[in-house]
Amino acid sequence: MFQIFTDLATEAVKLIGLDLESRLGASVHFFIEDVSKIMVLLVVMIYLIALVRASLNLERVRDFLQRIHPVLGYGFGAIFGAITPFCSCSSIPLFLGFTTARIPVGISLAFLITSPMINEVAIVLLGSLLGFRFTLVYVAVGLLVGMASGALLDLLKAERYLKPFLKDALNKAAETITEGPVLPTETPSLSLQERHEYAKDELYTIMKRIWKWVFIGIGVGAIFHGFVPESWVTGNLGAGQWWSVPAAVFVGIPLYSNATGMIPIMESLILKGLPIGTTLAFSMSVIAASFPEFILLKQVMEWRLLAMLWVTLLCAFTLVGWFFNAFWPIISQL
Amino acid sequence: MKLIKVLGSGCAKCNQTVEFIKEIAQQEGAEIELQKVTEPIQIMQYNVLSTPAIVIEEKVVHSGSIPKKEQILTWL
Numbered sequence: 001m002f003q004i005f006t007d008l009a010t011e012a013v014k015l016i017g018l019d020l021e022s023r024l025g026a027s028v029h030f031f032i033e034d035v036s037k038i039m040v041l042l043v044v045m046i047y048l049i050a051l052v053r054a055s056l057n058l059e060r061v062r063d064f065l066q067r068i069h070p071v072l073g074y075g076f077g078a079i080f081g082a083i084t085p086f087c088s089c090s091s092i093p094l095f096l097g098f099t100t101a102r103i104p105v106g107i108s109l110a111f112l113i114t115s116p117m118i119n120e121v122a123i124v125l126l127g128s129l130l131g132f133r134f135t136l137v138y139v140a141v142g143l144l145v146g147m148a149s150g151a152l153l154d155l156l157k158a159e160r161y162l163k164p165f166l167k168d169a170l171n172k173a174a175e176t177i178t179e180g181p182v183l184p185t186e187t188p189s190l191s192l193q194e195r196h197e198y199a200k201d202e203l204y205t206i207m208k209r210i211w212k213w214v215f216i217g218i219g220v221g222a223i224f225h226g227f228v229p230e231s232w233v234t235g236n237l238g239a240g241q242w243w244s245v246p247a248a249v250f251v252g253i254p255l256y257s258n259a260t261g262m263i264p265i266m267e268s269l270i271l272k273g274l275p276i277g278t279t280l281a282f283s284m285s286v287i288a289a290s291f292p293e294f295i296l297l298k299q300v301m302e303w304r305l306l307a308m309l310w311v312t313l314l315c316a317f318t319l320v321g322w323f324f325n326a327f328w329p330i331i332s333q334l
Numbered sequence: 335m336k337l338i339k340v341l342g343s344g345c346a347k348c349n350q351t352v353e354f355i356k357e358i359a360q361q362e363g364a365e366i367e368l369q370k371v372t373e374p375i376q377i378m379q380y381n382v383l384s385t386p387a388i389v390i391e392e393k394v395v396h397s398g399s400i401p402k403k404e405q406i407l408t409w410l
Contacts, residue, residue: 089345
């Protein structure tokens with residue numbers, strides 16, 4: 001089914017007059033094949049997903065999370081983080097809204113951790129670049145890290161270190177908060193026409209935001225693909241050294257890219273022989289946590305809570321890395 | 335004069351929203367007072383979950399995206 005994009009890239013490289021065997025030719029081929037395939041898949045997937053989730057909004061997610069048992073909350077928090085359209089610039093109001101609705105801090109954090117890692121764009125990219133099995137592993141690990149980190153932070157009573165104004169709001173009876181003007185939470189059932197309008201809007205907004213990331217990510221991946229020799233990667237960043245995973249996470253957390261930019265780079269890292277676990281750990285820490293996000297969260301959290309979150313993620317991604325470096329050979333045989 | 339507040343913790347979309355409303359109000363010659371609310375503690379009081387959110391005369395009329403031109407026209 002995807003052969004057409006390989007052929008397209010081959011023709012294009014010939015047309016430019018490059019040799020497919022040359023480094024530059026290989027890079028250009030890789031770039032054209034991936035970009036054309038991914039752009040087509042993205043348009044189809046974003047539209048279809050938006051059609052289905054047109055009636056899902058954060059208000060409904062909040063109401064749902066408020067009602068269910070906290071133990072289930074971590075799981076659902078992470079799952080909704082994955083499926084709800086959400087921009088990290090809304091982290092603060094979301095965190096405030098969830099907290100004042102008496103949803104435990106850990107559940108909000110599960111949502112916020114999973115949200116940047118898993119979305120339809122990430123899934124299209126993973127599926128087309130790294131295959132079905134890897135996509136499944138990535139999604140499962142992303143959800144698990146979100147749930148486990150959230151649950152752990154609640155066990156450690158992370159809410160102690162919220163900013164005082166938020167702790168006050170949390171302690172006050174809920175009625176003083178809900179008195180304020182509230183958006184209606186019932187969403188009328190949508191007609192197909194309305195869903196189509198919504199999906200069209202979503203498609204336009206998302207593509208406008210991410211197209212350059214697709215180009216940058218695949219561009220960097222392509223350069224890596226053509227110019228960095230495999231022996232260098234396996235020799236310097238192989239699975240042999242235990243410390244390579246925490247080191248990768250440590251470097252990855254302050255770095256920031258969204259999933260769209262990072263996944264094509266993951267592909268070329270893996271193709272060059274970087275162990276799966278190290279790649280996952282590095283990429284997820286780049287995508288899930290970043291300094292800009294932490295600085296945003298500083299408005300509602302004390303340093304202590306930010307540090308707890310940071311250490312939790314560092315440990316979680318390191319464990320993920322070690323696990324998959326050790327067991328991927330077995331998993332890939334299943 | 336209508337009081338229009340734009341809620342948002344300093345994200346790019348929120349700034350774009352403020353500029354956009356200002357621009358349209360000018361085009362239409364509408365008299366408005368535009369306020370940018372960035373303090374988390376104030377945003378919290380309006381109970382919105384996503385920003386930019388628009389508050390007119392203390393009523394939340396929109397949240398989560400840069401509003402469209404047609405929407406803004408109905409608020410002026």
